[in-house]
Amino acid sequence: MCLLVLLIHYQYEIPFSYFSLLSSCLKDCGADCAKFQKSVLECKFNKKALERPYNSPHAWGKTYGDHKRHLEFNHDQYKELQKYAEEIGIYFTASGMDELGVPFIKVASLDTNNFPYLKTTAEKGRPMVISSGMQSMETMHRVYNLVKPINPNFCILQCSSAYPLSVEDVHLRVIREYQSAFPDIPIGYSGHETGIAITVAAVAMGAKVVERHVTLDKTWKGNDHQASLEPNELAELVRSIRLVEKAMGSPIKRLLPCEMICRSKLGKSVVAKTKIPAGTALTLSMLCVKAAEPYGLPPEDIFELEGKTVKRDIEEDESITEEEIEK
Ligand SMILES: CC(=O)N[C@H](C=O)[C@@H](O)[C@H](O)[C@H](O)COP(=O)(O)O
Ligand SMILES: C=C(OP(=O)(O)O)C(=O)O
Helix, strand or coil, X not given: CCCCEEEEEECCCCCHHHHHHHHHHHHHHCCCEEEEXXXXXXXXXXXXXXXXXXXXXXXCCCEHHXXXXXXXXXXXXXXXXXXXXXXXXXXXXXXXXXXXXXXXXXXXXXXXXXXXXXXXXXXXXXXXXXXXXXXXXXXXXXXXXXXXXXXXXXXXXXXXXXXXXXXXXCCCHHHHHHHHHCCCCCEXXXXXXXXXXXXXXXXXXXXXXXXXXXXXXXXXXXXXXHHCECHHHHHHHHHHHHHHHHHHCCXXXXXXXXXXXXXXXXXXXXXXXXXXXXXXXXXHHHEEEEECCCCCCCHHHHHHHCCCEECCCXXXXXXXXXXXXXX
C-alpha cells in the first residue's frame, strides 16, 4: 500500500481561536499533518508589490501589504499552534519556514523557481515537499536537477494555482509526466478545486502526498475558502483516499479466492453438444460452452481440443474434463 501523507492547509483568515477546533477536527478526520503558511513579507514582496492596491472582495486591507500583514500569524502564535498539534498527535509544518523544527519543509508554488531559496532549503537536509503551481515542465526539470544532488529526500506535487480551480485546469495527467520524468522520487498532488473526487483520482494515479486546504465554512471571506474542504468533506476525503489506496491492490491479474463462489456458479466450461462415443476425434461442432457441473475444461482452450480423441463415451450436455481427453 502506498504511503500517503495528507497535508492540511489551514485558512489563515479564520480567527485564531478557531484553530484548536480545526486541529482536533483534522486529527479526527484522519489527516496526518496540519500545514500553515509563514512568511516575512518584506522578503517575499518588494515595496511596490506591498503598496499595490488590493481591491478583491477578499481583501483585508487597502494595499496587498496591509492585507497580508492582517493575515500573518506571529511567532508565538505559531509556537502555540505547534504545541497544540503536538498535544493532539498530528504533524505540524508550514511552507516557508524551518526555525520551528518541522518534520519536513513545504516549498510553496510561488517559491519553486526561487532557486537561491530552494538551494538553501535543500541544504538544510530536511525532507522537502515542492509544489509546482505556476511552473513549466522545463522549470520542474531544473528544480529536480538542483535539489536532487543536495537532498534526495523530496517530492514534487502537481498543482495549478487558482482558487477555486476549474476542472479543465487541473491536468491530472501531469502526475504521469512527473512519474516518468522523476521515477526516483514520490509524486503528489496539491489541489485547489472544489469537492473531493479529483483529489481521490490523483491518489488512484499514484499521488503519494496530498494537500488540500481546509476551512470551517466555505462562505467566509478569504481567497481560498471556496476551494477548501469543510470538516465533513475532509473526513470523506480521508476515508475515500484510504479506501482507494487499499483498492489499488496488485498489478497481477489472476483468479482470486474470493471469485471461486461466483466461478463455481457461473464460470463457463467446455460441454458436449451431442453424444460423443469413445475414440471420436473432436470437432468444434460437437462442443459448446456452458456453466456446467462439474467444472470442465476452460473454454479459452476449446480450439486446442479439435482433433483430440475422447477416452470414454460422453453424454450430450456433459462437461468435458481434462481426464477424458487423450494426451
Ligand atoms: C501560490 C500561493 O501562495 N498559494 C497559496 C496556497 O495555495 C494561497 O493560499 C494564496 O496565498 C492565496 O490564494 C492568496 O490569496 P490572497 O492574495 O487573497 O492573500
Ligand atoms: C501555496 C502553497 O501551496 P501550493 O503551492 O501547493 O498551492 C503553500 O504551501 O503555501
